[in-house]
Amino acid sequence: MRFRLTDDQRALKQGVRDVLARLFGPGELRAAADAVGPPRLDRTRWRALGEAGLFALCLPERAGGIGLGLPEAVLAFEEVGRSLLPGPTVATHLAAATVPGAATGETVVTSVDGDLVEWLEESDVIHGDTTGATPLRSMDPLTPLHRRYVAAGSRAAGAARVGAAAPLQRGQATPPPPSTDTAAPHTDGTGTTSPRVADLLTAAEQLGTALRVCELAVQHARTREQFGTPIGAFQAVKHLCADMLVRAETARAAVYAAALTATPEDIAAARLLADEAAVRGARDCLQVHGGMGFTWEADVHLHLKRAWVRAARGGGSAEHEELLAADLLT
Amino acid sequence: MDLSYTPAEEEFRARLAKWLGTTLPTLPPKPSPDDWPARRAYDTGWQRMLYDAGYGEVHWDASPTLRLIFLEETEKAGAPYVGANFVGLLHAGPTIAAEGTPGQRERWLGPILRGDEVWCQGFSEPGAGSDLAALRTRAWRDGDHYVVSGSKIWTSHAEVADWCELLVRTDPDAPKHRGITWLAMPMDADGITVRPLRTLAGSAEFAEVFLDEVRVPVANRVGAENDGWRVTMVTLSFERGTAFVGEVVACRRVLAELARTARDNGRWDDPGLRRRLGRLNAEFRALWRLTQWNVSEAEASGSVPGVGGSVFKLRYSHARQELYDTAADVLGTGCLDLDRPWVADRLSSLSYTIAAGTSQIQRNIVAERILGLPKGR
Numbered sequence: 001m002r003f004r005l006t007d008d009q010r011a012l013k014q015g016v017r018d019v020l021a022r023l024f025g026p027g028e029l030r031a032a033a034d035a036v037g038p039p040r041l042d043r044t045r046w047r048a049l050g051e052a053g054l055f056a057l058c059l060p061e062r063a064g065g066i067g068l069g070l071p072e073a074v075l076a077f078e079e080v081g082r083s084l085l086p087g088p089t090v091a092t093h094l095a096a097a098t099v100p101g102a103a104t105g106e107t108v109v110t111s112v113d114g115d116l117v118e119w120l121e122e123s124d125v126i127h128g129d130t131t132g133a134t135p136l137r138s139m140d141p142l143t144p145l146h147r148r149y150v151a152a153g154s155r156a157a158g159a160a161r162v163g164a165a166a167p168l169q170r171g172q173a174t175p176p177p178p179s180t181d182t183a184a185p186h187t188d189g190t191g192t193t194s195p196r197v198a199d200l201l202t203a204a205e206q207l208g209t210a211l212r213v214c215e216l217a218v219q220h221a222r223t224r225e226q227f228g229t230p231i232g233a234f235q236a237v238k239h240l241c242a243d244m245l246v247r248a249e250t251a252r253a254a255v256y257a258a259a260l261t262a263t264p265e266d267i268a269a270a271r272l273l274a275d276e277a278a279v280r281g282a283r284d285c286l287q288v289h290g291g292m293g294f295t296w297e298a299d300v301h302l303h304l305k306r307a308w309v310r311a312a313r314g315g316g317s318a319e320h321e322e323l324l325a326a327d328l329l330t
Numbered sequence: 331m332d333l334s335y336t337p338a339e340e341e342f343r344a345r346l347a348k349w350l351g352t353t354l355p356t357l358p359p360k361p362s363p364d365d366w367p368a369r370r371a372y373d374t375g376w377q378r379m380l381y382d383a384g385y386g387e388v389h390w391d392a393s394p395t396l397r398l399i400f401l402e403e404t405e406k407a408g409a410p411y412v413g414a415n416f417v418g419l420l421h422a423g424p425t426i427a428a429e430g431t432p433g434q435r436e437r438w439l440g441p442i443l444r445g446d447e448v449w450c451q452g453f454s455e456p457g458a459g460s461d462l463a464a465l466r467t468r469a470w471r472d473g474d475h476y477v478v479s480g481s482k483i484w485t486s487h488a489e490v491a492d493w494c495e496l497l498v499r500t501d502p503d504a505p506k507h508r509g510i511t512w513l514a515m516p517m518d519a520d521g522i523t524v525r526p527l528r529t530l531a532g533s534a535e536f537a538e539v540f541l542d543e544v545r546v547p548v549a550n551r552v553g554a555e556n557d558g559w560r561v562t563m564v565t566l567s568f569e570r571g572t573a574f575v576g577e578v579v580a581c582r583r584v585l586a587e588l589a590r591t592a593r594d595n596g597r598w599d600d601p602g603l604r605r606r607l608g609r610l611n612a613e614f615r616a617l618w619r620l621t622q623w624n625v626s627e628a629e630a631s632g633s634v635p636g637v638g639g640s641v642f643k644l645r646y647s648h649a650r651q652e653l654y655d656t657a658a659d660v661l662g663t664g665c666l667d668l669d670r671p672w673v674a675d676r677l678s679s680l681s682y683t684i685a686a687g688t689s690q691i692q693r694n695i696v697a698e699r700i701l702g703l704p705k706g707r
Contacts, residue, residue: 001339001395002332003619003626009331071331218701233706235694241701242644242693249641253619254612260333269612321608322601328589328611 013075019052020083029084033302038144041087041108041122050105054089055096059103065096074204074259081208084302086142088119090201091127099125112148114315120146140305196267202313203255203274210248210277213285213303217241220289240288244281251277265327268320275317278307333622343399349383350407363533370448370490373413377445386443390424394625398575405579414487418442418449422495429553429561438514450491452482452515452539460691463506463559467541469498469513476513478544488524488537491517501556510558514550531677574646575621581653582614584672592660606656613649640695647682647689654679
């Protein structure tokens, strides 16, 4: 058992971090947050991400991909989460093997998730039924959202939770009939298929957020002075930061292990812990920032809002908790 | 990243599981928790069986991964835990192994491993709990002896211990972290009075120990005079790093039993309770993964676990309390009946956020030593 990053994995993670810093650094984040009107997807950046291999990471080499596995995808998406990069990255990554152009970043793919769909207007290919989808005024200024009104009860009866079988090409005259095929698996391109890979990559993004907001809080607590001393010297602040790290490190162990085992139980656990670490971490980070944390100028609200959007993916925590409860009786 | 075990590790696991399968049925019945002499006999007897089978040193001589496998398999099989051997095997033993002279290692390590001698821990004092370095028990030199006076508290197993790992102040004028010395004190020396303390769970788990001019040979000092704080930190990193591994496995077993109980008594129909159980499943799965992560880190960096143990201890102590609070919810009013399973465990779990460094102290450690926040208020 060597449950730690290999040198190659460390290098990959650093490489992805560098690419993201070049394509979407603090300046770009700020510009995107301050832009007027609904967010637009930067196609040049999307192709650059494709060239860097983010979408083709798990595609076999013979198909033009990089041929890496789920653990590497998780490390890359942790970095995506940290950076708050806008766009339907998870859906496009998962479509790399099946949608032409997705792997290279030429085609942007999104998928209907329950009654929500991210980046509907800006995507070229949509997995799932978008009949009657209307735009929301999205709380996350970097993630446009549409909501599909699902008749009461039909969701529980098995409305499309993840990508359905027939993709809808934009501009197609007659959309395919609504699909009720919930079993359609995501593929990670390596031949392993699992309907839960989207959950795992979301957990990885949440982990990235949890670690990033912990860093932001610690940075602020070290430098911001009150009563003539850095606020990080006060136990009340120190303990908020310690709890953020403990949640993030616990989530990290769960997320990385789930990437190795890929069992539904481990992935559900990873989602629960990573959602908690991201959402509570971002709230604590905001608290450490005090009044400044409540302003648009501090980046922390962007992390919190994105964490909330991601936490809603896959229908929230109930399903994961029920799965893990049922597991106890097996 | 890799969660698989090597063939040698798998072979160790299989051999151990086989041995446990044949040995555990031969164990005598567990003694009453209030009968300390019987508990001592039971726990040291188990240690002797481990020793005879070649597993005596597994807590400090094996690789961290083998230790993890040992704790996982013994707990799964329902084997006794270290019990009265806790301090000897997990504190004093590793400390003497790391810091003792060859003569000291020879004198003390064998009896610990064979279950011949039991140790207790004389660290905390009424005025020095979380602020351990504030300890005031004095020791001064008289020829080739230290003469020790003062008092210790929360001393587990003091009633039945042969030895005490004792922290004393040998230089009252030095800064408080200097001037401390680590001594091995024989518990049958003159001048020692042990007064058991009753816990809120009703049992006498630990004691107050009063020391009135107790003579301890200078030869019993481990490490240099006034260097006891550094020696102690070696001990504490063991305590925080690996001491709870078996318990995580045990908690996962309790959780599954709770679910079955809830199914049988109808509480399972409550979705709120089901979801709490599901979340606890996530929690203890993650704690197990965090254990594997820490063990892998320890194995890569040498074998003393670092401050990552504080991260684990913080999360685990609260998860354990949440587990038994949920057990109470499963039991309904049965949670008020001390004869029901888990009720006494719920009471014991209250100590977890206090013992071995309170959660508040652990947060300071995480904030200052991992996150690099300034020391202070």
